[in-house]
Amino acid sequence: MSAPATAPATERPPATRLDARVEAVLPVLREDAARIDEAAAFPVRGLAALRESGLMGLLVPQEHGGLGGSSADLTHVARELAGECLSTAMIWAMHCQQVAALTRHGSPGLRAHLLPRIARGEVYVASVTSEKVKGGHLLSAHSPLTEESDGSLRLDREAPIVTGGAHADGFLITLRDGPAAAPHQVTAVYADRSRLTVEEGPDRWNPMGMRGTHSIPLRLSGTVDETAVVGRRGGFKDVAVADFVPAGHLAWAACWLGAVRGALRSVLKLLRSPAGRRQFDLSGRQLRARLARVRMELDAMAALLAQVTADSDRHRGTAGAGSPPVQMRLNALKVYTAERSFACVDQLIRVVGLRHGYMRHSDLPLERLFRDLRSASLNYADDRLLAANGAMCLLDREVSLAD
Ligand SMILES: Cc1cc2nc3c(=O)[nH]c(=O)nc-3n(C[C@H](O)[C@H](O)[C@H](O)COP(=O)(O)OP(=O)(O)OC[C@H]3O[C@@H](n4cnc5c(N)ncnc54)[C@H](O)[C@@H]3O)c2cc1C
Structure with a gap:
C-alpha cells in the first residue's frame, strides 16, 4: 500500500475495519441503484448509510475524529461502492475530494469547527x-x-x-x-x-x-x-494542484473502474449460471476474446490507478506534485479510465446481447452503466485535460515516464 494522504501510516484504519464499514453500506446501494436511476432521485438511504458508516470522514485525520485514510483507502472504497451504485459512489467521491482540500488547506478555525462534524457524518460537502x-x-x-x-x-x-x-x-x-x-x-x-x-x-x-x-x-x-x-486568497490553483485535482481524479477513476468490475462480475455470474451455459457458447472464440479484452482493460486501468496513487502520495506537499510528468499522468488517468470504462461496458453489452445488455429492466446493470459512464468524459471535459497534457508534453522533451 502507498504512503498515507493525511495521516502517518501507523494511524491508518486497518483494512478489515474499513471493509466492515463498506460491507455495511453495500446492501443499501445494491437495493436502491435501479430505483434512484429510474426516478432520477438522490440516494437518501445510501447517504444515510454512508453517514452512519463513518466513511464520510475517511480522509479526516484521526486527531479530528476521522478515519485518517490514505489515497489507497480512498480508491479502494470508491471501487467497492461503485461496484453497486455508480451515482452514490460518485457523490461520496466528490465529497471526499472536497474534504481532501478542506483537511489540508482549511484555516485552523475552519478545520477545528468543521472536520469533527464531517467525521461524525453530519456534513455532506x-x-x-x-x-x-x-x-x-x-x-x-x-x-x-x-x-x-x-x-x-x-x-x-x-x-x-x-x-x-x-x-x-x-x-x-x-x-x-x-x-x-x-x-x-x-x-x-x-x-x-x-x-x-x-x-x-x-x-x-x-x-x-x-x-x-x-x-x-x-x-x-x-x-x-x-x-x-x-488556501490563500486568489490561490485556489495551489489547492487544486496539490490536493483537489489529485483526490478527484483518483476517486473518479476508481469509481469508473469499480463500476466496470461490478459489471464484469455480473456478466460472469450470468454466463456461468445453468441458464447462461444453455444460452451462451462459453467455448466460443469471439466471446472469450471479448471477455479477455474487458479483463485486460480492467487490469490496465487498475495498474495505472495504483501507479498514479503512489505517485501522488510520493509527491504530495513537494514541488514535484506540479511537475509536468506527474500532472500529465494524473490527467491521463482521468481521461484513460473515462474512455476505457465506457468502452468496456459497450464490449460487455456485445457479450450478452440485447436481452441482458440493452433492456432497461434486465437483471444486469449494463444499460444503466452505459448511460452513466457516457458522462465520464464530460465530468470535467476530457478535451480540456488533453489540451493541457498536449502543452505539457511539449515541455517534457525527455519524455520522463514513471519508474
Ligand atoms: C454527473 C455530473 C455531476 C457534476 N457535478 C458537478 C458538481 O457537483 N459541481 C460542479 O461544479 N460541476 C459539476 N459537474 C460539471 C462538470 O464537472 C463539468 O464542469 C461540466 O460537465 C463541464 O461542462 P461542459 O461539458 O459544458 O464542458 P466545458 O468544460 O464547459 O466545455 C465546453 C465544451 O468545450 C470543450 N472544451 C473546453 N475547453 C477546451 C479546450 N481547452 N480544448 C478543447 N476543447 C475544449 C469541451 O470539450 C466541451 O465540448 C458535473 C458534471 C456531471 C456530468
Whole structure:
C-alpha cells in the first residue's frame, strides 16, 4: 500500500475495519441503484448509510475524529461502492475530494469547527466549481467575492450543476477573488448551508445517466468570514494542484473502474449460471476474446490507478506534485479510465446481447452503466485535460515516464 494522504501510516484504519464499514453500506446501494436511476432521485438511504458508516470522514485525520485514510483507502472504497451504485459512489467521491482540500488547506478555525462534524457524518460537502460563463474550467471564476464593511465576505453565486445540491450540508465554492480581480485569481470558500440562502433553479434534473447524483442548478448567496477561505486568497490553483485535482481524479477513476468490475462480475455470474451455459457458447472464440479484452482493460486501468496513487502520495506537499510528468499522468488517468470504462461496458453489452445488455429492466446493470459512464468524459471535459497534457508534453522533451 502507498504512503498515507493525511495521516502517518501507523494511524491508518486497518483494512478489515474499513471493509466492515463498506460491507455495511453495500446492501443499501445494491437495493436502491435501479430505483434512484429510474426516478432520477438522490440516494437518501445510501447517504444515510454512508453517514452512519463513518466513511464520510475517511480522509479526516484521526486527531479530528476521522478515519485518517490514505489515497489507497480512498480508491479502494470508491471501487467497492461503485461496484453497486455508480451515482452514490460518485457523490461520496466528490465529497471526499472536497474534504481532501478542506483537511489540508482549511484555516485552523475552519478545520477545528468543521472536520469533527464531517467525521461524525453530519456534513455532506457539495462542490461548486462550474459556472455558466466559464463552463467547467476549474482555475478561473467569474462571480466575485465582495468585502463587507464588517470584514465579512459576501458571495452571490450561480451554480449550474451541483451534485446533491438539495441535500448538501455545506458547499466548497470557487469565486473570483474580488470585483477587480482577474478571472484566474480564484478563491475557494467553505460555507455551511445554514449561512447561505440556497435557491434551486426551475429545471428538473433529467439527464441520460448518473441520474442518482441529482445534480441541480443552485443560486447561493450569503456571507462568510475570513476563516472560511480555503488556501490563500486568489490561490485556489495551489489547492487544486496539490490536493483537489489529485483526490478527484483518483476517486473518479476508481469509481469508473469499480463500476466496470461490478459489471464484469455480473456478466460472469450470468454466463456461468445453468441458464447462461444453455444460452451462451462459453467455448466460443469471439466471446472469450471479448471477455479477455474487458479483463485486460480492467487490469490496465487498475495498474495505472495504483501507479498514479503512489505517485501522488510520493509527491504530495513537494514541488514535484506540479511537475509536468506527474500532472500529465494524473490527467491521463482521468481521461484513460473515462474512455476505457465506457468502452468496456459497450464490449460487455456485445457479450450478452440485447436481452441482458440493452433492456432497461434486465437483471444486469449494463444499460444503466452505459448511460452513466457516457458522462465520464464530460465530468470535467476530457478535451480540456488533453489540451493541457498536449502543452505539457511539449515541455517534457525527455519524455520522463514513471519508474
Ligand atoms: C454527473 C455530473 C455531476 C457534476 N457535478 C458537478 C458538481 O457537483 N459541481 C460542479 O461544479 N460541476 C459539476 N459537474 C460539471 C462538470 O464537472 C463539468 O464542469 C461540466 O460537465 C463541464 O461542462 P461542459 O461539458 O459544458 O464542458 P466545458 O468544460 O464547459 O466545455 C465546453 C465544451 O468545450 C470543450 N472544451 C473546453 N475547453 C477546451 C479546450 N481547452 N480544448 C478543447 N476543447 C475544449 C469541451 O470539450 C466541451 O465540448 C458535473 C458534471 C456531471 C456530468
